[in-house]
Amino acid sequence: MGVPMPRRWLGLVAVSLGVALIVVDLTIVNVLLAPVIEDLGIDSTEAQWVQESYAIVFAALLLLAGRLSDLYGARRVFLLGLAVFGATSLGAGLAPDGGTLILARFVQGVGGAMILPSSLALVNAAFTGRERGQAFAVWGSTIGAAAAVGPLLGGWLADFSWRWAFGLNIPAVALIALAARLCLPASPRSRGRVDAPSAALSAAGLGLLAFALVEGRTYGWLASVEPLTVGGVTWGGGPSPVLVALVAASAALAVFWRRQSALRRRGAEPLMDVGLFALPSFRNGNAVTLVVGLGEFGIVAVLPLWLQFTLGYSAFEAGLALVALAAGSFVASGAGFSMAATVPPLTQVRLGLGLEAAGLAALGLCAATDSAWWPVAGALFVYGIGVGLATAQVTNVVLAEVPAASAGQGSGIQSASRELGSALGIAVLTTLFFSTLGTSLRDRLTGAGMPDAEAERLSGAVTDSAGAAIPSLADGPGGAEAADAARAAMTTGLQAASYACAGLLLLALAATWSLTPRADGAERKNDPEEGGKNDPEEGEKNGREEGDQRAEPLTAPGNGG
Template structure:
């Protein structure tokens, strides 16, 4: 019997270079969440698109990505994580080309949808590759790099977008092509083929999960824009004619779809025949189930602040887009610092300990905003808060993923990664929805109160505060440029600073809940899972060969 050529050891140089390629793939997905916010003004001017079109250029990407995560996690197990990761990277690259050359807003939205498909492939397969490749102490280090990439990339987007906007918004998408080539070369050269298993996809479950997750993400992201109950804007047949927003309808349909999906998955897990899209037996692994709860709760708080912070910096503190991007980049510095520090701490502290350290640091940074944010805040105070916050994200985001997947057998790494990615994505969507709504409600009510105290009639104060809130603060510059409304501009800056304070306290409280969730996670010796013979056989190819019905791809 011929033997397969020896593959790289999970701890050798090739594995670490392969990790760099995987992390670059993750950075593409995360950067394209935030970079568009900065280049949107020139896109609107160039393509002459409406506010509705601009909104969908930003948000179609996130909705599609969330909808497809579970399906792509299952496909990762069936087709092989490396093969699917490269497919997702190619899809992302082609979609980026389409977005970069789009002559109309409609085609740009189509490109963003395709980017969402590529991102939905990349995220769970990147985790599956890490889960297959690294074991022992190196596993925590690998997840530290992966998690720090997420925190850093979220902060790099505004900085990169601010620089590229000086040339052309199209470079915000075109720059992805060079990165895609580097990723493909790195993965093919340094990572071995991944094991794959024969089987079929649960088609009914796939449809239910895509509809359920997609509509849930849509409702959470668009609640403020379309109205949580009464319509703020028309959407198809929903609007002023019906007196009902599309958001509650989407929520109801999402809940029904997800309930049917869960019922089907439990039945398929217990029965025989088609394998489930989401193997519910994974939740019998205590570290997986409790770690997933912690992931969801932590994601609620982690990136909500970054959604509104650039608005405060530009409109309340009068920073330029480039200055804003540079300051937010401090989050990336902190995240990379955490990645390096965790290498020496992982063995002594353990993944759960690093998560708790990260949550404390994140909360400390956010509490600084709660205590110190005002319309005269110094840049270095903001930088210290962001460094603490970024360092915390670098510890917590990486290691909570390590905790979730620690005891998942390799042949189910794709499904486990898909579930974990979906929990993170939905937690982030819910957190951003809650925190942005809190921010703008606090801004509007705070500004109205301040204007009334200045002597403005209550009706006029409410009208002006609503206009400032609906403009996301952009109207403050216009008010400040007119001596007759300069005092209103000052009141708006103070109200926006107060809204940042409220968000800081809210995020810190949510992170405290995340801290409590980590105490549900079992100690390693309690949560360690003894893989059966079948699991061991399926795991074998990732280290050096093909066994039984498992193939490499």
């Protein structure tokens, strides 16, 4: 394929760091939001869009980005995504007002959507056999570590300037792009085009679904509880915009699926080849990926709140506590290297999910209003090892039988499954956490003799502030007791969230038994150097012409993506 193996490993490091950038940018803004609000003078609506615009656009464009990777080469799309990400990071870092920052975050999501599926396709194409399992171990462990490093980095940068959180991306993007260009082989490309109606339907469906999952707790799942303002237009009552978005997303995705099936039957060019779902490893593996996403990172959304407002950690100290998760993920990377020769990827996925569930159950057991740091760190370390193993190798399992010519599409679908699962998991876990917090606090206050109206007011204040109001409770009459009750209620919420995440991961573990041993990462027949024969459409009555599916290997440095 034109690039020596040692250089491919350097290219893998570059790809993994590129993925780390986009994952960090999903989590770092949560910690930086307070100084952003103070510096730019934005209101709560703008602050929310600074947080969520990136994630929504990111999820909306994953399928389209995967298709572009197949048509134009994964390396080319990866490099273009880096360029977009770097340019918009500069715009965000220099933003003079909230509107400019929100716009930069929207376009930054476009760059992130191009980077993730193309990175998967690059790893899948550049490595074969045992090395593929090792490469995915590095790739997956980086995701787990980056999710934990984001809050730490944000807490540290908050002491200087929030603008550095975006400015640091620029030299990183330049180095990653150089390494990827020099060290990774040019990617195969397929003949074809992008079906514009399919692209619009997928972006609308996935974007609306992501919006609904991310914003359900804020605006209400059925009836509006908060006004939504977009472009000067306010949605202030009646059915929740989240409910409308869910209905519209379901309709758009249903029409999208029907169109892909119809295009395939006619021998045309769908944006998403539904024939890939004929592969058991791909179909069942994506279902497992969705459930894994539900349970994996929801806890990261609520754990820093508990660390800060119950245990009294600073933002930096809360981020530092999550380093144990990152350390466990890196340990899993090293273990994955040594296990690749003897332990099948599917077995590693099961081991990882078991360790994740055990770590979260331990976190729930050790959580208390006066928890020491070391049992929390130990639980997160075990959880991190599980994340590193499961996140890496579930991708290897899902893509094990996907043809090289469809690697971008397969990666886009798998990435979308992961992101939507994570968004749904965060929605479920935050709703459970805050509902438990509010109910538990109200019960504790009324049980101590406080009037119902006052207990309702205080529990609402603590819940609406995500716990930030707890320190101020101590200043009022009977404040010490109220603050202690709030900390105990927040701990109950964390315990409920930890046990729920553990249960979801055990459900994902049970779902892995739907995968067959063929998904254990055996050497695929569709590797570029082996002829690309394993097409899921081969032998089907309605299959397209073979030439439409076969990749065109472009190995000359000047021609490939």
